[in-house]
Amino acid sequence: MAASSVWKYCEEEQAGKSALIVQFSNGQIKNTEQVDFTFYKNADTSNPRKKNRRIVAADTDRLCYVGNNYGAGSLKCNNLCKYYVGVLDKKTNRMEVHNAELFSMQPVLPGETLKEEGASEIQDKSYREKVDSLIEAFGTNKQKRALSSRRLNQVGSETLHKAVAKAADNIIEKKGLKALVQDVVQTETQAENDLYLPPCNPGAETPADVYAFDSLISPAQYKALETPAQTLKGLSEEDIQKMTQEGSSLVVLKELQCLPKDPEAQDHKVRCLWYLNWLFKLSSQRRIGPKYGSEEGMPRNIMTSFLKNFTVETFNDGQIRNMVPASMKTKIVAYALALLLHIRDFEVDLTLLQRDFRLTENKMLEVAKAMGLKIGKISVLASGGLMEDHKLGTLVLPLMKYDQRMERRKRKKMS
Structure with missing residues (x-):
């Protein structure tokens, strides 16, 4: 007869403790023993908006990663679903079930400081630059060539935009805005007809x-x-x-x-x-x-x-x-x-x-x-x-x- 197993909900979850599940945005960690994790929680337990805020930091020999459960960089799935992690003891066939929370770990470049609340918009705007800096430092040759090509195209697009704007200004100055609007209306009407x-x-x-x-x-x-x-x-x-x-x-x-x-x-x-x-x-x-x-x-x-x-x-x-x-x-x-x-x-x-x-x-x-x-x-x-x-x-x-x-x-x- 097969041995039976039972699961037990861990009592410590009632005290607000939960398991942490992290995922790295730019790859996978091969050796987790070489990563030092640090867990932070908000000290303001009286504020209902801040008492559940958590930050997870991970240090490796090359980069540092930070993830949080609030703000623009947090995973929205934590608010939509409830996650559990089960730990099975093979000797006793008892499984302890813990509450779990997911964190998305983003790389932090050396010299950067964490953005305070209200600066998420600035952080979103500079994220492209952060990725470009990572490619310049650790990217493959193919990634670096793609980055260089994209920057050249961006410069060419800006140059073309300036040339078109200058040509449009010259046409408006020579022909007049009123005459141009009339020509556009006639062209649209002719196309409809x-x-x-x-x-x-x-x-x-x-x-x-x-x-x-x-x-x-x-x-x-x-x-x-x-x-x-x-x-x-x-x-x-x-x-x-x-x-x-x-x-x-x-x-x-x-x-x-x-x-x-x-x-x-x-x-x-x-x-x-x-x-x-x-x-x-x-x-x-x-x-x-x-x-x-x-x-x-x-x-x-x-x-x-x-x-x-x-x-x-x-x-x-x-x-x-x-x-x-x-x-x-x-x-x-x-x-x-x-x-x-x-x-x-x-x-x-x-x-x-x-x-x-x-x-x-x-x-x-x-x-x-x-x-x-x-x-x-x-x-x-x-x-x-x-x-x-x-x-x-x-x-x-x-x-x-x-x-x-x-x-x-x-x-x-x-x-």
């Missing part, structure tokens, strides 16, 4: 070439629209009324009521309206499924183009999903507006477009101004026989330029 505006040729000679039709609908996509677009031809008043009740686009319904009689022009317009109608449907979606549009006869190349240009891929639950975030909805609005410019002889009722996309008037005008359109007003006969003012966007050459800095300032004041 490039994210969602269709390809633009501001130097075009005709309005049709500013936002080229082929950049909106490619020739391959235009050919694929021939079959599905036929469903929009010859719609009766009842069909249009039914589409109105189903919440179809106001712009598309209005254009379907005035199709040209020329077969070629009519075919071109219904293809554009079919594509435009699907842009409206896409903007109302949050997530695009893998079979989106297939049941309605959407051509595969158009579906691929929609996913590539107007959605963002996200990874969720082990699947790749296509989402339509707010930024992509703005891009859809810009492409729909550019396509409407070709359909409507480069004049678009922005108010109707705004209502279809459920935008605010300021957001719709922001997109129109970013595309360089001239903003005007037009009176339109509304339901009930009343006249209402609509915003009108017109593409004229040269393109309109708006002060983006003033526009941003106005929006900031309004918000």
